[in-house]
Amino acid sequence: MGLRDLAYGVYERRLAASLTADSIPRHVGVIVDGNRRWARAAGAGTAAGHAAGADNMERLLEWCDEVGVEVVTLWLLSTDNFNRPPEELAALMPIIEDLTSRIAATGRWRVHPVGALDLLPDDTQRRLKELDESTRHVQGRTVNAAIGYGGRREIADAVRSLMKEHAAKGTSIEELAEILDVEHISEHLYTRGQPDPDLVIRTSGEQRLGGFLLWQSAHSEFYFCEAYWPDFRKVDFLRALRAYGQRERRFGT
Numbered sequence: 551m552g553l554r555d556l557a558y559g560v561y562e563r564r565l566a567a568s569l570t571a572d573s574i575p576r577h578v579g580v581i582v583d584g585n586r587r588w589a590r591a592a593g594a595g596t597a598a599g600h601a602a603g604a605d606n607m608e609r610l611l612e613w614c615d616e617v618g619v620e621v622v623t624l625w626l627l628s629t630d631n632f633n634r635p636p637e638e639l640a641a642l643m644p645i646i647e648d649l650t651s652r653i654a655a656t657g658r659w660r661v662h663p664v665g666a667l668d669l670l671p672d673d674t675q676r677r678l679k680e681l682d683e684s685t686r687h688v689q690g691r692t693v694n695a696a697i698g699y700g701g702r703r704e705i706a707d708a709v710r711s712l713m714k715e716h717a718a719k720g721t722s723i724e725e726l727a728e729i730l731d732v733e734h735i736s737e738h739l740y741t742r743g744q745p746d747p748d749l750v751i752r753t754s755g756e757q758r759l760g761g762f763l764l765w766q767s768a769h770s771e772f773y774f775c776e777a778y779w780p781d782f783r784k785v786d787f788l789r790a791l792r793a794y795g796q797r798e799r800r801f802g803t
Contacts, residue, residue, distance in 0.1 A: 558785055565788035569617065573795030575748030577621040578614060579770070581762050582607065584754030584778030591778075597641040602780035604649040611693065613787050615658060621692045621744055623664070625762055629700035632669060643674045650695050654681045660688040664740035665699035666707075694741060701764030708738035708765075741766055749794045751787075753779045771797055 582603055589599025607624055614622050626646055632639065654661045662685075663678040670678070678697065712734055716726050736742065746766040750759070755776045759767065773790040775782060 558783070562785055562788060565785065565792060566617075569788070569791055570795060573791045574618050575771075575791075575794055576619070577623070577745045577747045577749075578619050579623040579625070579747040579750040579763050579767065580610065581625050581750065581752035581756075581760065582779045583752055583756055585780060587754065588778035588780045596638050597645070599780065600642050600645050604645050606780050606782060607649060608652060609784070610782070610787065611653065611656075611659060613784050615691065617791065620690060621694065621747075622659075623694035623696055623741070623747060623763065625696040625699060627665075627697045627699070628761065629666060629669070629698055629703055630761075632698070643671055646695075646697060647674055647677045650678060650681050653693055653695075654685050657688070658691055660685045660692045661695060662692055663695045663697055664704075665697045666703055667698060669698040692744065694744075696762075699740075699762075701759070701761040704740055705735070705765055707740075708735050711738040735765070739765060746770065749773060749790065751775065751790050753777055753782050769799070771799065 585599035585603040586596050587599075588602065589596050592598070610624075611622060626649075627642065650661050650663070653659050661678075661681040663682055667675050667678060674697075678695070712730075713723075713726065715738075741763075746768070747763055747770045749772075750762065750767055750770045751773045752758075753775045755774070757774045763770075771794050773793055775786050775790070777783070777786060
């Protein structure tokens with residue numbers, strides 16, 4: 551181990567020791583960004599960047615487990631990403647299946663896929679649904695694997711589901727309009743029953759949501775990191791928690 555690694559180790563321990571209970575969010579959302587640029591900088595193929603990013607997501611979950619984060623939402627694939635070359639998407643699907651399978655195999659996290667799964671290949675859809683079912687019994691820790699996810703689509707799907715539910719009960723559009731409130735929509739989101747994200751982290755230096763958890767992040771705190779996702783370290787994660795703990799949350803004011 552070199553001096554640099556030793557220095558980072560000391561810094562990590564100091565950061566961890568400085569955290570208080572208020573520094574630990576219940577729900578962390580992560581916009582996993584920069585895999586492709588990391589691969590280009592390394593002179594590697596795009597698939598290598600996605601594979602490196604998947605490995606780092608496993609490490610992130612270990613860090614979250616250590617500090618007591620209960621829910622993690624990982625944005626693995628957006629609806630906009632389906633515009634990418636077919637060969638890139640074809641290479642990404644096995645990486646996603648392998649990552650979610652490895653997370654489920656730990657026995658410590660429930661794997662809950664969120665997004666428009668109907669956009670995915672049949673084999674990937676089937677595997678994600680199997681993992682959702684097989685980990686349903688896991689208590690206390692949930693990973694939302696956001697795949698084929700778009701915030702606008704989620705809200706549209708929630709409204710559609712709400713309307714179908716009330717139509718089945720015989721509720722007219724006029725009656726529904728009279729009683730509709732934000733809680734009705736929240737109950738039909740992909741993340742229903744979960745706390746909203748307290749902290750949203752985005753890597754690669756970009757400072758925008760891009761459609762991530764649009765409804766749920768109304769009161770979230772945001773932390774932007776310059777590192778590409780495969781280079782995101784435990785030190786960066788602890789810095790994000792420290793920054794979160796130092797903020798005065800105003801919840802809309």
